[in-house]
């Protein structure tokens with residue numbers, strides 16, 4: 149009789165836990181998805197106005213995918229995204245997963261800096277559970293606003309059991325992107341995101357999630373970037389190289405006490421003599437200088453036209469300058485050893 153009772157209890161627990169819908173928490177930060185304008189076009193709209201409760205009301209059927217709760221972390225246009233908000237997001241996400249409050253998280257976010265937040269969280273969230281960012285290109289008050297569909301798709305992806313262990317993702321216009329490679333590729337179009345080195349890792353279509361690949365460059369549970377006690381991050385600036393550029397930005401970063409500089413170089417992370425001399429001086433002063441490129445895709449490789457050994461620079465691999473800045477800021481919270489920092493750029 150006893151084993152039979154145990155079996156019945158186990159079956160009951162299994163059935164009731166299977167019957168539970170996935171629990172998704174939406175962390176809202178603002179953006180055009182929460183944008184509001186006076187007319188049905190995009191003229192003079194303001195990003196980051198509408199609260200998460202109203203965004204959810206505009207998505208019919210979303211309650212059938214998951215048990216959803218919303219929290220307002222911030223309400224800004226993502227041009228005003230800040231390290232403060234990043235640290236707040238990181239803390240709340242790690243807390244949600246540590247306390248088993250949700251099976252997945254969706255973050256609504258402006259598109260301008262969405263790729264940066266996605267990569268920051270890809271490096272710093274201590275969990276393999278799904279974290280998905282989304283947003284929109286048209287404000288909530290515009291004709292054919294794309295926010296409700298993107299939010300529906302993002303929740304669909306976050307609630308899917310196959311979405312775990314793929315790092316932080318961006319879901320936009322029915323594509324699923326790896327948070328490391330994704331980049332904004334159009335200033336205005338609804339199809340705003342690209343993954344310049346990989347392509348999308350999957351698709352979400354009519355409520356179905358299909359994956360084509362699994363990103364391996366992610367930090368997940370083993371992240372070395374524990375920033376739970378961090379109030380600020382080491383300052384890292386970006387200097388943009390172009391024909392006949394002067395090195396004022398680099399010299400200013402040194403003067404202002406920055407700890408690192410990313411060079412948004414031309415081609416394979418190249419720069420002119422003015423940059424070379426300023427970089428050499430910055431490295432002598434102890435700043436970590438990383439060569440990246442503003443080309444938009446491809447790797448920056450070591451020891452080609454620039455002698456990194458002699459100059460004391462390291463390379464970003466295929467991270468664009470704004471993502472290289474994030475990895476260097478997080479890396480510098482752990483070490484200032486250039487070999488270790490370079491190994492981060494080849495690993496993450």
Ligand SMILES: NC(=O)C[C@H](N)C(=O)O
Pocket residue numbers: 178179180181195224225226227257258259260261283284285286
């Ligand atoms: N489409 C958008 O979300 C653009 C807006 N400036 C933002 O990043 O918040």
